[in-house]
Amino acid sequence: MKDLIIERSGQGAYDFFNKYIEVDSKNTLVVSTTNEFNIINNPYSFNTLINLSKLNNIRYINKFLEKVNSKLNNGDIFIACLETYAARKERIKVRKIPVVKQIYFGMEFIFLRVFPKMWGFKKVYFLLTRGRNRILSKAEGLGRLVSCGFEIIAYENFNGLLYIVVKKVKEPEFNMHASYGPLYKMPRMGKNGKIIGVYKFRTMHPYAEYLQDYVLKVNGYSETGKPANDFRLTPWGSFLRRYWLDELPQLINVFKGELKLVGVRPISQRYFQDIPEDLRELRLKQKPGCIPPYVSLDRKSSVDAVLQAEREYLIQKSKQPYFTDIKFFFKAIFNILFRRKRSA
Secondary structure, X not given: OHHHXXXXXXXXXXXXXXXXXXXXXXOEEEEOOOOOHHHHOXXXXXXXXXXXXXXXXXXXXXXXXXXXXXXXXXXXXXXXXXXXXXXXXXXXXXXXXXXXXXXXXXXXXXXXXXXXXXXXXXXHHHHHHOOOOOOEXXXXXXXXXXXXXXXXXXXXXXXXXXXXXXXXXXXXXXXOOOOOOOEEEEEEEOHHHOEEEEEEEOOEOOXXXXXXXXXXXXXXXOOOOOEOOOOOEOOOHHHHHHOOHHHOOHHHHHHOOOXXXXXXXXXXXXXXXXXXXXXXXXXXXXXXXXEOHHHHOOOOOOHHHHHHHHHHHHHHHHHOHHHHHHHHHHHHHHHHHHOOOOOO
């Protein structure tokens, strides 16, 4: 097995594997397959599985990972690999030719990334490619693994491939409604703790929502109140967020009566766990809003500043329900237009 792994993946990858598993153990199975049946029908008993084939070449990635999950017990180890989009761009020589590279990678992105997600074009894409050489970001690859019941232990790049060590911790979620398009509906906490779907333009890679716990565990929060060093963000995501363009679709939620124009931000259940208990109680009594209090009060976007602004807003709101929203709305407009207040 050592010789096979070194031949296929290199000495560095072999040494990396050995940090977390016993590669030469009789309980370690090494395969190179894109077909889940080669996993399901394997007659050997194992508690560690290494697949040297790229996830990019698997047509039904989640189905494959779900079958891997079914062959392992909780605590067992799985090692997968993929070529990230960044690594792919480095590999292709046309990247060195000005103008041509923009055209090439733009067309490639449309064909390999957009077409597989569009009704009508999906069949054409799979007919021509058979699902091979799919474009995957690091965030999507890691997110798919987490959605299929695995916990991320470590990952590292070797020879243009990202090798990922994960541990089975639960059953897959069998997510049949993963979002890929430009419009994304996020599960957020509304009034009284009700989970609502908040619309936004996509600023993160697909399956990024499954990585929030991991990113916070590894990096924590930044000074802006967002997860630090967040690799889940797309190249265009920062621009959309800075000018709140990604939040325009939330007007749909306003029309549906799930959000107000002004109010505390609709947050995830994970983030809700990190805020003070007194603020949780105040939050649950009010409907969330599109324009957050820290913008109206011209505060910093750090965690503490945002939470303090929300506390002040909610206390005022409880005393003056209607006037508070009107006051905070016009203050926010003034700060955005004349003080150039921008999002984090």
